[in-house]
Amino acid sequence: MPKITFKIDGKQCTAEDGQNLVEAAADNHVYIPTLCHMKGEKCLGTCRVCMVKVNGKDMAGCTLSVSEGMEVTFDTPELNDKRKALIEMLFVERNHFCPSCEKSGRCDLQALAYRFKMHIPRFRYRYPFFEVYSKVDKLMLEHNRCILCQRCVEFIRDPDTNRKIFSMRNRTNKSMIQVDYRLANKMSEEQIDKAVAICPVGAIIKKGQGFDEAYGQRKYDQHPIGYEVDGGTNSK
Amino acid sequence: MVRMKNQIQSIAEKYSNDRTRLMDIFWDIQDLHGYIPHKALRVLEESLDISTADLRETLSFYHFFHESPSGKFNIYLNKDVASQLKGHEAIYAAFETECNCKFGSVCMDGTFGLFETPCIGLSDQEPAALINLVPFTNLTPQKVKDIVAALRAGKELAALVEQYGYGDGANQQIKTMVCSNIRQLGPVFGEKISTGEGLAQSLKSTPEQVIEEVKTAGLRGRGGAGFGTGMKWSFCRAAKGSTKYVVCNADEGEPGTFKDRIVMTEYPEQLFEGMAIAGYAIGAQQGILYLRAEYKYMQDYLEGKLKDLRAKNILGQNVLGKSGFNFDIRIQFGAGAYVCGEESALIESMEGKRGTPRVKPPFPVEVGYLGCPTVINNVETLAALPYILKNGGSWYKGFGTEKTPGTKLLSVSGDCEKPGVYEIEFGMTVREFLAMVGAKDAYAVQVSGPSGECINAQQSLDRKLCHEDLSAGGSMIIFNKDRDLLKYMRYFMTFFVEESCGICVPCRAGNIVMRNNLDKIRAGHANQEDLDNIFAWGQIVADTSRCGLGATSRNPIVSSFKNFPDLYKKLLDEKTNPLYDASFNLEASVEDFDRALKEQNQIGRNVHA
Ligand SMILES: Cc1cc2nc3c(=O)[nH]c(=O)nc-3n(C[C@H](O)[C@H](O)[C@H](O)COP(=O)(O)O)c2cc1C
Ligand code: SF4
Ligand code: SF4
Numbered sequence: 001m002p003k004i005t006f007k008i009d010g011k012q013c014t015a016e017d018g019q020n021l022v023e024a025a026a027d028n029h030v031y032i033p034t035l036c037h038m039k040g041e042k043c044l045g046t047c048r049v050c051m052v053k054v055n056g057k058d059m060a061g062c063t064l065s066v067s068e069g070m071e072v073t074f075d076t077p078e079l080n081d082k083r084k085a086l087i088e089m090l091f092v093e094r095n096h097f098c099p100s101c102e103k104s105g106r107c108d109l110q111a112l113a114y115r116f117k118m119h120i121p122r123f124r125y126r127y128p129f130f131e132v133y134s135k136v137d138k139l140m141l142e143h144n145r146c147i148l149c150q151r152c153v154e155f156i157r158d159p160d161t162n163r164k165i166f167s168m169r170n171r172t173n174k175s176m177i178q179v180d181y182r183l184a185n186k187m188s189e190e191q192i193d194k195a196v197a198i199c200p201v202g203a204i205i206k207k208g209q210g211f212d213e214a215y216g217q218r219k220y221d222q223h224p225i226g227y228e229v230d231g232g233t234n235s236k
Numbered sequence: 237m238v239r240m241k242n243q244i245q246s247i248a249e250k251y252s253n254d255r256t257r258l259m260d261i262f263w264d265i266q267d268l269h270g271y272i273p274h275k276a277l278r279v280l281e282e283s284l285d286i287s288t289a290d291l292r293e294t295l296s297f298y299h300f301f302h303e304s305p306s307g308k309f310n311i312y313l314n315k316d317v318a319s320q321l322k323g324h325e326a327i328y329a330a331f332e333t334e335c336n337c338k339f340g341s342v343c344m345d346g347t348f349g350l351f352e353t354p355c356i357g358l359s360d361q362e363p364a365a366l367i368n369l370v371p372f373t374n375l376t377p378q379k380v381k382d383i384v385a386a387l388r389a390g391k392e393l394a395a396l397v398e399q400y401g402y403g404d405g406a407n408q409q410i411k412t413m414v415c416s417n418i419r420q421l422g423p424v425f426g427e428k429i430s431t432g433e434g435l436a437q438s439l440k441s442t443p444e445q446v447i448e449e450v451k452t453a454g455l456r457g458r459g460g461a462g463f464g465t466g467m468k469w470s471f472c473r474a475a476k477g478s479t480k481y482v483v484c485n486a487d488e489g490e491p492g493t494f495k496d497r498i499v500m501t502e503y504p505e506q507l508f509e510g511m512a513i514a515g516y517a518i519g520a521q522q523g524i525l526y527l528r529a530e531y532k533y534m535q536d537y538l539e540g541k542l543k544d545l546r547a548k549n550i551l552g553q554n555v556l557g558k559s560g561f562n563f564d565i566r567i568q569f570g571a572g573a574y575v576c577g578e579e580s581a582l583i584e585s586m587e588g589k590r591g592t593p594r595v596k597p598p599f600p601v602e603v604g605y606l607g608c609p610t611v612i613n614n615v616e617t618l619a620a621l622p623y624i625l626k627n628g629g630s631w632y633k634g635f636g637t638e639k640t641p642g643t644k645l646l647s648v649s650g651d652c653e654k655p656g657v658y659e660i661e662f663g664m665t666v667r668e669f670l671a672m673v674g675a676k677d678a679y680a681v682q683v684s685g686p687s688g689e690c691i692n693a694q695q696s697l698d699r700k701l702c703h704e705d706l707s708a709g710g711s712m713i714i715f716n717k718d719r720d721l722l723k724y725m726r727y728f729m730t731f732f733v734e735e736s737c738g739i740c741v742p743c744r745a746g747n748i749v750m751r752n753n754l755d756k757i758r759a760g761h762a763n764q765e766d767l768d769n770i771f772a773w774g775q776i777v778a779d780t781s782r783c784g785l786g787a788t789s790r791n792p793i794v795s796s797f798k799n800f801p802d803l804y805k806k807l808l809d810e811k812t813n814p815l816y817d818a819s820f821n822l823e824a825s826v827e828d829f830d831r832a833l834k835e836q837n838q839i840g841r842n843v844h845a
Contacts, residue, residue, distance in 0.1 A: 045595035046739050048780045058779040063595050085776045089745035122769070123749045148738065163287035168590070168738075169296040171573070173748060175738035180289035 006070040013066075021064040021072065022050055029233070031226035032074060033083060033112055035090075035200050036149040037062040044150045047090075049083050049112065058082075080116065087112050088121035093173070095127060095144040096201075102210050103202030105218025109147060110201075111225035130176075136184040138207050139192055146177050146203035156195050158183045166195075177203070237275070243268060244276045248283035255284040256606065258294055258588030262301055263569060271302035297590040297737075298571030299353065300369075300529045307342045307349030309387055311335070312366040315352040316491045316731075317682070317713055317724045318359030318649040323376075327363040330377040334384035347388060354574065354731055355491040356530045359649035359713070360417045360656050368393060369532040372400075373413050406501040410537045416498050417656030420672070422643045423635055424623050425659050431505040432550050434622025438513045439558040443473065446517040450621070452629025454641035459485055459577075459614030460684065460709045461784070462640075468611060472518045472601040475609035480520040482511050483586070483605060483612045486527045487570055487577035490685035491731060492711030495645035496615035498657045500527075500534055503619050504541040508565055509550060510618035513625055515563040516555075518611050523565040526582050529572050538567060574735040578783050579612040581737065592739045593783035616645055616710070636662030640702035648673045650682075650714035660701065662708075667697040669712070679717045680800070684709035686728035687788035690721070692799040721796060722758055722803060728792035729754060736785060743786030746777035754793055761821060763809050771797075 004017045008030050015024035023039055025032045035047035043062045050061035053073040061074075073079070090096075090109060098104045130143035152166040158180075165183045169176050187195070195204045215221065224232065247264045251257035261280065265272050277291045284291075295301050300312075313331060315324060328339065331350055337343035339350045358364040361373035370393050372383060386396050394411065402408045403415035438446045451466030472480060484507065488496040499507055511523040527534070542565055545551045555561045573591045575581050580594035583605050604610025620642065624632045633641040640662040646669075649655045653674025660669070670678050670693060678693035683706055691699070691706065693714075701708040715721060729751040736743045753770045756762040774790030781787050797804050 043595050045782055046741070048741055048782070051780055060595075060780075060782070063597075082776050082780055085773070086741050086780060089741055089749070092749075093741075093745040123745075123773075124752065126748070147741075148744070150739070158287070161285065161287075163285070164290040164293070165287065167287075167289035167293040169292055171297050171575075171590070171738045172734055172736045173738065173744055175744070178289055178292065180287040183287055183289070 004066065004068040006066045006068070006072065008072045009075050015066045017067060018065045021052070021061045021066050024066045025061070025072075025074070026229045029230050030074065031229035032061045033115070033226060034062055035108055035112070035147060036151060038151060038155065038198065041155060044154060046148065046150050047086065049086050051079055051082050051086075053079065083112075084116040084118060085122065087116060088118060088123055090147050091118070091121045092123045092125045093128075094130065094146065097144075101145065101202040102205055103145070103199075105213065105215070105221055107202055107220075108200035108225060111220040114220075115225055128173075133179070134207075135181060136179060138187065138189075139179075139184065139195070140205045140207060141177060141179065142203050142205055143176055145201045147201055148175055148177065149200055151198045151200065152177065152195055152204060155198060156191065158186065159188075159191070160186075240273070240275060241279050244279040245283055248280060253283050253285075255286055256587040258284070258291070259569060259571060259585060261588075262295060262571070266301060270308070271304060271306050274303075294588060294590055298573050299351075300572035302349075305342070305346065308347050309367055309393075310349040310351065312351050312353040312356070312369075313339070314354070314356045314358065314362060314364050316355040316359070317727055318355065318492055319362040319364065320724070320727065321650050321713075321715075321719070322362040324363050326377050327365075327375050327380060330380035331365075331384070334381050348384070353530075353572065354735065355489065355493070357488055357494040357497045357528070358414065359492050359494055359647060359711075361415055362649070366530060369529065370394075370397060371412055371414050371533055372397075373415070406504075406537070410501065410534060412533050414497075414501075414533075416502055418498060418502065419648075419654050419656040420658040420660075422659035422661060424620055424632070424643045425503065425645070427623060427627075429506070429622060429626060431509060431545075432548065432556060434506075434625040435509050435512050435516075435550060436556055438516055438625045439556055439561065443517045443519060446513065446625065447473065449625060449629040450517070453624045453632035454629075455617065455620065455624065455632065456640065456642075456703065457614055458616035458620075458644065458710070460490070460687070462703050462707065465613065465617055468601060468613075469514065469517050471599075472609045472611045475602045477609050479522075479606075479608045480518055481605045481608055481610040482514045482518065482520045482523040483579075483582070483610055484511055484523065484525045484615055484618055485577060485579065485582060485612050486525055486531070486615050487574075487582060488528055488531075488615070489574035489577045489735075490687065490709060490711050491728070492647060492649055492682065492685050492713040493709070494647040494649075495657050495710045497531060499615050499619045499645070500531065500538065504538055505545065505550075506622045507615060507619040508542065508545055510621035511565055512550060512555060512563045513621045514611055514613065514618060516558075516561055518609070520611070521562050521564070523563065524586060524605070525565060525567045526570060526576075526586060527567055528570045528576075532569060535567065535569075542567075573737075574731075575737045575783070575785055578785065581783070582612065583610065590737070592737045593785075595782070637700070637702045637704065639704045644701070644708055645710060646701075646708065646712050647710050648712045648714070650712075651675060651678065651716040651719070652714045662700075662702040664701050665697065666691070666693065666699050666701070666706070669701065670697075670714075673712075673714070675714045675716075677716050678714050679719065680715040680721055680796075682711070682713040682715070682724075682728075683707075685711040685713075686731055686792050687784070688791065689795040690725065690792060690799060691795070695799065721800060722754070722807075725792040725796045726751065726754055726758065729789070732785065732789035736789075737783075740780075740782040740786065742777040742780040743782070743789060746773060746781075746786070747789050750774055750777070750790060750793060757804060757807050760807055761809065762807070767797075767804060767808060 013028035034050045036044040052061045133141040169178045335348040342349040363375040364373045405416045455465040456462040576585045576591035578593045581591040585591040600610045636642045646658045699706045733747045738744045
């Protein structure tokens with residue numbers, strides 16, 4: 001792959017031609033936050049937190065491929081406020097009670113809220129009612145915390161048939177993740193662990209496993225989210 | 237059980253067990269059972285090799301599919317603005333009384349299911365409802381009473397429609413109550429043209445020449461975005477791939493629009509011929525008409541037209557003797573989802589999936605239906621092609637304005653004397669428009685539906701309908717002075733809330749946030765900050781959303797505020813103290829407590845009595 005150069009907020013960057021912008025940025029130590037994108041995987045484009053500007057137009061960074069001479073605007077008060085607003089929308093849309101959540105301290109949504117210094121969302125909480133789905137033997141779906149990022153839908157498949165185990169039902173704000181009961185019961189321990197791990201929040205929970213890391217030792221207690229990319233040089 | 241299994245298996249086999257035909261499979265199952273039973277999904281799971289969860293994903297997206305037993309007669313009453321302006325409330329009440337059940341449910345004996353639906357493309361003859369997808373127009377409470385009684389007494393739907401009388405023009409053939417209400421034709425659709433003329437002309441030229449001709453005409457897409465049709469085609473022609481598709485977008489979901497309905501009933505030959513011309517130009521052999529389920533009543537009629545065209549060799553092998561050019565068309569039904577009008581969502585739906593707009597790029601001209609380069613054009617765009625190719629691009633460019641050549645079909649509804657379809661030349665002023673449709677005391681006009689602009693009629697008299705000024709997509713809903721405009725703007729916001737596909741955060745969560753603030757304003761509980769917030773948040777939603785739905789969902793509020801600021805300002809709470817939270821209403825807040833206290837006292841008294 002030929003190398004190209006492009007700019008993020010004026011900073012010279014190099015990447016492979018056509019590389020995904022979020023990943024190319026990371027290689028150049030710029031952390032563009034995302035909740036749905038996963039390195040090397042197909043773009044989901046659902047969370048919109050990675051908004052950047054190219055040629056003055058707002059674009060989701062995860063949907064872009066870099067090209068020679070491309071100029072990307074990323075770290076501006078306006079874009080950061082948009083990111084923060086999206087995170088706030090997620091907080092009010094469902095019920096996120098971080099202190100009682102198994103994923104607390106390892107949750108990307110919570111970590112981004114800290115990163116963007118969210119105190120109280122600007123939007124009113126909606127407090128919708130959701131029941132926890134616990135019919136599957138080894139896992140639970142905690143709909144109150146789901147951000148509908150689609151990672152589980154796209155990246156977890158039944159290994160024998162390649163059929164979807166997780167899927168989305170309904171549309172609009174009534175959308176909900178559902179599981180295929182029989183396929184979910186067939187999931188291996190490893191596959192459940194993977195589902196729990198790729199879920200950016202605490203919506204997929206393994207039964208019998210809870211708060212297994214002590215406070216102060218959880219992933220984002222050590223370093224804020226994005227630290228591994230930008231080494232803490234940028235707080236946004 | 238075994239019988240059902242066989243039935244479902246043979247339905248799947250009819251579509252070669254192809255999961256991309258899931259929409260058709262669901263329609264066939266629903267036609268058979270009245271709903272799509274869970275057991276059917278278990279059969280499909282094996283036939284189509286996808287999981288039940290995957291099947292439900294598609295099934296639960298579309299509001300005309302039922303997952304549980306529905307009524308023998310499913311009544312979908314249009315709840316949209318055009319219906320509200322013509323007495324929707326009384327019709328709603330009449331249906332509930334006569335059917336003896338609430339909207340959103342099926343009556344006890346299973347005869348009637350009552351459901352609400354957004355615009356069904358009959359805004360010029362509201363209130364209207366679809367009963368088992370058969371349109372019933374110009375409803376009155378008495379008519380509702382008679383219809384329900386007749387159906388209960390066992391009368392067939394077709395006989396009932398016949399009793400009320402068929403509409404004009406092709407509707408006689410279709411045997412539907414729907415009227416075409418063509419009020420005015422212009423230089424394009426007004427011309428008598430014989431079927432095949434435009435196509436024959438095209439086939440004498442090379443595909444590149446056809447594209448050039450369309451570019452010369454300056455034809456821009458009539459589906460809303462106004463993208464240059466010739467340019468779109470040239471991208472698709474240049475795209476790599478031996479299989480390409482032409483798709484006609486007949487989803488016509490923008491509230492207040494119904495001009496595509498008229499094109500399909502009165503000009504079906506021109507539409508299909510236009511698709512063939514597009515097919516020749518881009519190098520496609522297959523065309524698909526994606527037709528909204530609300531127009532299912534046209535199915536037999538349109539299938540008949542396709543058959544006629546095949547007989548005339550306007551479709552089929554070696555079209556009109558042009559060796560090597562083969563082209564045919566099939567009809568694909570949607571199942572109730574406005575967002576499927578968005579071109580990439582439409583493709584997803586055609587592939588048997590949820591109508592979720594795709595992440596772009598790539599665009600459909602490169603990666604479209606089944607991964608192949610695909611041109612998607614609106615019904616009106618395609619139907620204009622035979623006229624353009626017959627008379628030449630410069631002929632067409634002679635109409636309309638410099639930047640928006642040609643003519644436009646407008647769907648006119650609301651407070652005016654002559655609702656219906658009008659063909660106008662682009663550049664017509666609002667003044668001329670209002671006079672043409674007999675709107676004597678127009679106050680506001682919703683131009684291009686909720687995603688368009690709500691204009692102040694009297695202040696916009698000299699504005700021109702064309703892309704360079706007031707972009708006219710087709711829907712024109714007129715409101716007179718007595719109307720509570722914000723009530724309709726609120727409905728439009730609800731429309732966007734309910735029609736959001738839900739895949740991206742800003743549109744899914746943000747539309748509700750905007751609507752809530754509008755409610756606060758209408759209730760008189762808001763202050764300036766709440767108003768400012770709507771615009772700030774609306775901007776965020778527009779900028780960050782994945783598709784055009786989220787990009788335009790703030791328009792009802794933003795444009796009505798821009799053009800009628802006083803309507804909002806007079807509702808704002810006077811008190812300007814920033815510490816004062818105008819939304820806090822003491823009485824309402826303690827209402828529950830008061831009620832509980834009263835009940836408690838009552839219980840106490842009863843005990844002591
Ligand atoms: C939410 C949404 C709904 C749409 N609905 C329709 C529709 O019902 N009919 C239509 O032709 N275009 C609709 N469009 C526009 C299409 O995406 C597309 O631009 C159009 O079909 C292209 O055809 P044209 O170039 O002939 O206009 C819609 C767009 C969006 C974002
Ligand atoms: S369950 Fe988790 S991974 Fe799945 S959509 Fe919800 S948040 Fe995303
Ligand atoms: S903007 Fe709305 S309709 Fe469009 S993709 Fe996002 S959620 Fe779906």
